[in-house]
Amino acid sequence: MTSSVVETGSRPWGRLTDHIGLGVVSARFSRDLLEEVLNRTERREKRTRRLPAHVMVRYVIAMGLFFAESYDEVMRRLVGNLRTLGSWDDDWQVPTKSAITQARQRLGPEPMKALFERAAVPLANAGTKGAWLARRRLCAIDATSFDVADTPANVERFGRTGSGPKASAYPKLHVAALAECGTHAIVGAVLGPCRTGERTLAADLTGIVEPDMLVLADAGLYSWELFNRYADTGADLAWRVGASVSIGHVRWLPDGSYLALVYRPGLSAGRRRRLVELARAGGDIDPDVARLVRVVEYTVPERNPDGELITLVTTVLDSYEIPALDLAAAYQQRWEEESALGEIKTDLRGRGEVLRSKTPDLVEQQMWGLLLAHYAIRALLVDAADPAGYDPDRMSFIQGVRVVRRQVTDQAAITP
Template structure:
């Protein structure tokens, strides 16, 4: 019995298998319309195919351009959906199609699709009805071209400069799922704190945002607190804390100060607030301070100081806050999954131009997000903590689905 050929262009039938539920065709079409990247004439590699292709690059980061495309359409011939006059495009044609697509549609798809995925019953995702989130940064090695060096720079300078240029990524991660829900990509000379200022739109009431001491500044803490989310950020010994009142659980209320205030002014403000006066919002903010040590991890007795916007110890105890703060390491695990499991340990982001580097980075983030969302769905159904499910096994499953049986998009 002859195989029935699909209607329409062959490329209309290219999909991402089990990932299509996260990046469905209607959403991709909306992104294409919003970013104005729809092709003006019929092409072998239209925009919707190239968006899927960029995500597939994240799944097969160590493969050649042609091999990624070959895997993306791998199931079509076996399913009777291969047109005999259609061949996998050359690497040059794929690169041209990527340049036509640009960065905006892939970034827009991430902004639209990457939302928190932990449900109310997801284990390890919540503290006192607050969704645990973390913010942190990392860098990725990119191809050593003059254009990439000019845009992204090298770490260090002179003889100590890194051999390859690097791109800096600062991201907000949902701790319970390890899903990245917001990111900023830029030059490695741009600090995490600078990039973090652009991530306030993804933080909202009902979240508890965790951050290491490298992120603290009065202005940035104040900016994130203004979103309505609660914060629990570590601060270093150099941060001035004006004691206001001790609390029953051993934590205490204190003032943090805008930079530039003289020591005597800070002391007067603390006394005024201790006596019941108002906190002047233009110069200070009232926080709760939790001091603790972790002897097993820091035998020398290193003091860890976390400041939080949750003032009431009856709502969240100091012990619970200290425990929750260490969930911030889920962010490190998420970065490791992207850098080692998806991209490959020690591998270079191989795109030769800055725009294609950024495009490829958004593809990596989209691929990671989709796998993490699938793992959370599976963990919730089985009643497991998502941490118990292997990311590597999830990645292998998705790769098999894309290649073997799910190349037809719904």
């Protein structure tokens, strides 16, 4: 029988689980939003359950906040002070690990993915420090992997890196992400097997790229196809390229950068030379074979004593709009995405820890919960930084984690 809470004086009413919340996280993912997502993904329960779907969504986010805790301990933290607040039904007990797992299986990964896609929007406003360059929102794409539980189902879905004696100890989930550099908020993510290349995963992020963005990427992500796919979104790009990428010099610009062509793979040297001559004469270039870009080349002696040349190709062709020095400085913001992913892997998950869900669907569900937990904390830090005029990415993420964990424990019964 489902437990209920009877109204007595000022006591809350309704089912006990209606009063399970996550403090500041509940404010970010409202009950109305959860209901919308559950309706859209058709995961609303058909009968009254002890662990309804909206509670399990919050529970999966709480798993991200308390990654090292057991399943039932996470639930205890959510409901720990309900008795003190007068909303505890003496007949209600914390569900068993088995009951929690069954409720997670009923929920599946789809509502968590849909909630992330619906809620994880860019956080920086016009006054957020460090988030903009020439009215463009600085964003970056990158990829990383997470160890998952070593079960036959997870191995089959996600695979291992390497093979034979050199195979990884655990199967690995590959995650490609789009992050807002100024806030460290991850605003887009794609999950896949570890053998799926990061370019393949990153291609599925273009649907959330917006025209007001300046998207940064490292050399490992560059390909003719992917660069053009991102450029076609209307966003501006500043991507590093490796020495193997053929670049055809067109003309120098006043700031020391230069206009150039990048080519579709497979063009002969003669064809590339004729295209450069056409561009220098002001002719139209067939976008199916080459693209006019601007190239910024520089070195960072204090980081690369050997004088390694960094080559950026950008779709911002006007050197007066964003000078070369500003683009070079902005490219360093790409490391903010690595920092954001590091916050998930180190501060939330814990260094070297494994996503312990035993089945692929629950692994993906848990990963979306981690991403949502990280986003909620980053949103909290932006809310705190902006009024004070601070740069959000200078605020301590781990301190934010501690604050939210205390909120969950001390104010668990806030009604969503």
